[in-house]
Amino acid sequence: MSKHWPPCYPNLLSPSTEQFSGQLLHTPPYVPFSTYTANSKSLAKISRAPTLSVSDLRSLLQNHDEDRQDHEHNLVIVRGLVEAKSAVDWTWKKSFRPPNVLLSHDSAYAAVILQKTQTCIYNEWKGFLGWTSELRAIFGRSLKEQETTLLRTVPFILVEGAQWPRSDYVIVNMDGSIHPLPLSTVYHQFQPVPASRYTFIQALFGHEYPVGVLHEEKILPLGKCISAVGICNFKKGIPEIKSCKDLPYFLADTTKDQMVADLAFKVKIQLWSGIVLGSLSIGVLGFAVMRNWNKWKAWRQRHSHLPSHATLDAVVSQIDEDEAGDVPDGQLCVICLTRRRRSAFIPCGHLACCHICAISVESEVSPICPICRRAVQNSIRVFEC
Structure with a gap:
């Protein structure tokens, strides 16, 4: 053995x-330590940043030399009214042209930012065997989250009050900004999709099928009072504010x-x-x-x-x-x-x-x-x- x-x-x-x-x-x-650190630093920066009006930026511009304007970076918070940049670029040649603003096709508002979103809504039922279609969630993006977004912008500025002409203003530079925008919803409609002969079969076997398309339209209208948080550069005597990547805010409704x-x-x-x-x-x-x-x-x-x-x-x-x-x-x-x-x-x-x-x-x-x-x-x- x-x-x-x-x-x-x-x-x-x-x-x-x-x-x-x-x-x-x-x-x-x-809890991610990096998120806590980033929010703490953002809180400290925003707390120290001065809140200025558009006229205060003009006075701040006069205190700097022309040679130092390209190298001067100040984090400021500016609050003003939204206005198209074409309103201050007025000349006799351009007086007969329509203003450079965006017009909503579904509403009568003029805006400087227009965002249209189409979301396809899917419904999912459990079939007679209790199965659901999880194959799409494994091999690709789920159909429940399919949406199409179209964003259009025109150059715009922030002004103070309703005085005319616009002598004091700050140009808002949107280049490279991925921050959320303070948009207002002006159009919201759900368009149902008519059921076909295969809809019942898809529902019977637990497959997702479209039930409708949600149309949304959001704009940043003229005359809306917003706050801009960013780095202000003075170029050619005109203040310009850009977004700061380290901060969670750029354009916001809040103070x-x-x-x-x-x-x-x-x-x-x-x-x-x-x-x-x-x-x-x-x-x-x-x-x-x-x-x-x-x-x-x-x-x-x-x-x-x-x-x-x-x-x-x-x-x-x-x-x-x-x-x-x-x-x-x-x-x-x-x-x-x-x-x-x-x-x-x-x-x-x-x-x-x-x-x-x-x-x-x-x-x-x-x-x-x-x-x-x-x-x-x-x-x-x-x-x-």
């Missing part, structure tokens, strides 16, 4: 590392106080969320470390009572001599299937393994009974009379 048995010295590193990695993967996620309050609330929420989730994560990691440490100490204690290789070889030789005959199928070890069942596990009491396999089970980090899967403390050898 061959003398092959499971090793008595298990690899402690792999089970412990696997369990510890599992605890790491299931810990609560940290400086409202921006500061909003950012302060976000920073506070992120701070306390990070503290709570960080403490919870440290607690989970500490519990995982203590659990694996206790398992390792229990394994060391069990391992100290296990026989050595020489003793084990002698025991195997003696067992092979005692069990030289045939063993009935009902008395074979459930692990090696070659030797007779001689060891019973405690506390479940199942007589399931031979003495060699019982020693192998006890040497594991988390020993369990191969029959009932309960935790095993130790085993005792059973002798027949």
Whole structure:
């Protein structure tokens, strides 16, 4: 009979590392530190930025030399009324031309920014087998989120009050800006799609089918009072404001106080969320470390009572001599299937393994009974009379 048995010295590193990695993967996620830092810096910058009117920018321009204007970068908050740039570029030749503004086809408003959005709305029903069409979500963009956006802009400025002519104004430079815009919705209509003969079949098998198209039109109308947060450059005697990539605002309906309050609330929420989730994560990691440490100490204690290789070889030789005959199928070890069942596990009491396999089970980090899967403390050898 061959003398092959499971090793008595298990690899402690792999089970412990696997369990510890599992605890790491299931810990609560940290609040991104970069987001908290960015919002904190934005809050500090906006709090320090002065709130100026358009006329104040003109007075600030007069305090700088012409040579330093291209290198002067100031973060300011300017609040004024939206006006098309063509209103200040008036000449006798251009007086007979229509103003350079955008006109909404669905409304009678004049604007400097026009955004049209068409969203295809899909409906999804579970078929008679309870299936849903998840293939599109796996291999491509979901049809529920398909939309088409058309954005048109014309050069515009911010002016102060309704005085004429426009002597004081600031040019708004939209180049490179990806910030949200303070647009107003002027058109919102849902156009249903007529059902075809295949709609019922698609719904029966759980496929998505279009139910309608949502048309939206948003504009930035003339005369709307907004705030511009950005870097102001003075070029050729005319102030120009650009967006700052580090700030979450560029053009907004809110004032400086409202921006500061909003950012302060976000920073506070992120701070306390990070503290709570960080403490919870440290607690989970500490519990995982203590659990694996206790398992390792229990394994060391069990391992100290296990026989050595020489003793084990002698025991195997003696067992092979005692069990030289045939063993009935009902008395074979459930692990090696070659030797007779001689060891019973405690506390479940199942007589399931031979003495060699019982020693192998006890040497594991988390020993369990191969029959009932309960935790095993130790085993005792059973002798027949």
